[in-house]
Amino acid sequence: MIDVRLEPMTADEYQPWRAEAEAHYARSVAASGRSAQAAARAAADTYAQLLPDEFATPDHRFWYAYDGHRRVGFLWVKVNDDTAFVYNVAVEPDLRRQGYGRAIMLAAERWCRDNALTRIGLHVFTHNTGALALYEQLGFTETGRNMAKDL
Template sequence: MVDVRLEPMTEDEYKPWRAEAEAHYARSSEASGQSAAGARRAAADTYARLLPDEYATAGNHFWYAYDGDRRVGFLWIKVERDAAMVHNVAVEAEVRRRGYGRAIMLAAERWCRDSGLSRIGLHVFAHNTGARALYEQLGFAETGRTMAKVLSAG
């Protein structure tokens, strides 16, 4: 089984990560049915709301995940009271499908337990069937469902 080490991001590392994370969120929103322009606006608004003080926003933790010296992904968690919310987790494209997503999530769980947290949650886009399957295998259960319908003019 693969294992990873989480290393906190520095503020300098955060800046390029933030730009790419927002762009990825926009692409995921577009894949879920939003227009490209609407998805970009929604992503910018979401990140501005979630990170009003950017890297220094209270309760937020950002890590890069490493296998030895190789960076294999990243993780962003927000902590409120006794619960963590995974806002973003990803595996580098060239090492996907090798167990790193599972390893990052298990490292997240360990960090949460070590931090005295009792719950961990996340949002996953419906079209991301691979991630949904992984989270279910890890014991995550659906606690709600957002649905949408595209309306045609006429």
């Protein structure tokens, strides 16, 4: 089984990460049926709302995940009371489907337990069937459902 370590992201690492993370989120929104332009606007608005103070936004944690010396992905969570919410987790494109997503999520669970958190939540786009399967295998259960209809 792969084990990764989470290293806190630095302020200098944040801006390049943010640009790519926001672009990735826009692509996910577009894959859910919105135009590329509307998806980019939605992503910019979402990130601005969630991170008004950027890297210094209270209660948000950003990590890169490493396997040895190799960076394999990243994790962004917000802590609220006894709960962590995963806003973004990703594996480097050339390392996907090799167990790193599972390892990052298990590292997130360890961090939560080490910090006396009792619940972890996340949102996943339904078109991301690989992530859905992984989260179900890890014991996540559906707690709500967003729906949309194109007009």
